[in-house]
Amino acid sequence: MTKEKGPPAPRLAAVPVVDPDLPEKARELLRDAEKDPRRFSGGQQSPLWAAVPIGVRGGAGTVGGALLWWITGSVQVYDPKTADSASATDLFDKTLQSVIDAAHSGLITVLPFAAAGVLLLTGLRAWETAGYNATLDRLTEARKRCVRPAELADDARTLLARTQQAKTTVLASSVHRFGLIDRQRNETALPRQEWEIAEALREYTRLVKAEPKKPRSERVAALLGTRRKALRTSLDGIARRVAALESYADQVTAADDRYRELQQIHQLTEGSGDVLDLLARTVRDDLAVAEIDGMTGEAAAVAATFTTALDSAKEAAVIALPTARKTA
Template identity: 60%
Template structure:
């Protein structure tokens, strides 16, 4: 295969902005958690809490309820004893108090297991909810290590990421991709991986850029900074070459897509050529009409050939833009 040079970069579409990037190797559950946290950030704020501390208020309320029930049980028990000791003219009153005390006392005894179970259930549910939230927060913190926000990037790095994402969108939106004419499966695996690797490199570049001192104190510091910045510039240039390769691939895909649309239209126009030829032959019997129809068919053949060439060109660009990942030795 002939060596190909990366074409001059295409200008990014005005208004196109970078969007967050998730490592495609992250488990699907973690990716969904990141997306959910992005949509509802306030649900996932705050620090972890001890399950026991979280259940503390429920435990206190349950304890107060339990003590109150125990006190009522004791009071009603005492009421039964005192009512039994009262005699004479107050027998009717004592009998009423005794019945009320017995009713309350037995009711509390029957309710006691339910109260204890309810308190234990509330405490357990609250503690489990806190433990589950802690687990979610830890999983989210781990997933965020494989997640790049455009706001974390330096301005030039954000522009490069936006260009890479626009190239990916161009490929995925093309008819030749959707119709699997340029290895759809490879695109769907390689393009997200390329986007993530670019975002990861740009994040590291931005972190190192932000770590530089704002006011160097001496010429020696300035000299060291210049060497450091040159190294960072070289690193950024390597990322830009990858972006240029993606843009060149997207441009080739767009070209092939245009030829494909032309081919589809030519086929649609020439689909009824035999009927047109028959009609012209019946009415005019003119050799010129036959030549005209044959010219239409020849045009279709030419467009098909151009489409085939454009597809081959796009596939060659894919080799440059989407290299196969290195296999471990």
């Protein structure tokens, strides 16, 4: 009887891919935009126009203060030459005149600072807007170097998920973590392969979406068919690249299985001396030695299998992770 296979392991969902060469500051900006999209939801604005409301309101306030200064300088409700110091009315007028004079003197002192403050706030607003515009420019450039699954067509998204699953399988393996395969190459080449595949899939999706939905004539339909055939050929090429990565991941998984098996065999044979002593008490020494030799031979066989699996994984890496060609 053949053993029934269980359900296949669920594949990883595709996640965004960022260009490995993207600087950390740009990556941080992408993360900030992801956490607080409303912060970057507004479009660019002219710094001068952004500063106009502050300038208008501040200028109006300053002009109003200057007008009030002129009024307080022109108004005279108390004349000491004609006033009667004993009169209650004159005493009130004198007090009011003192308040008006104080306001007039205070305004002439405050107005220059108020005008300077308006200019400063207007300049700060223009500077903040210019800085925000520059941040939006950097964010736009950073987003060009990030491929999101939502941007891709269904078939392209599936290929990206397969790529990422293969990458995760290799990087999570024991033979990778312990440096039994080329760890540095994996950590450098796999993200580069993932990015190049994601970028190609995004371009493929863009071209597919640019196609007319309803051809207007047979000539357009024929041209569209040729175009789609070319795009399919391109996608098949990407799929072959993904398949090579999956083959590499399969070889790494096989090497990982043999590695764990070898560890268990070593664990069992570490206490072979104690087993020999125990067997020697109950059976002949030669039988005990033969038993232990059999265990040791099993360990050697598994070690050889592991070496073969490891060599296969390294050969698959040469295909899946080609070394970049050096330009003269």
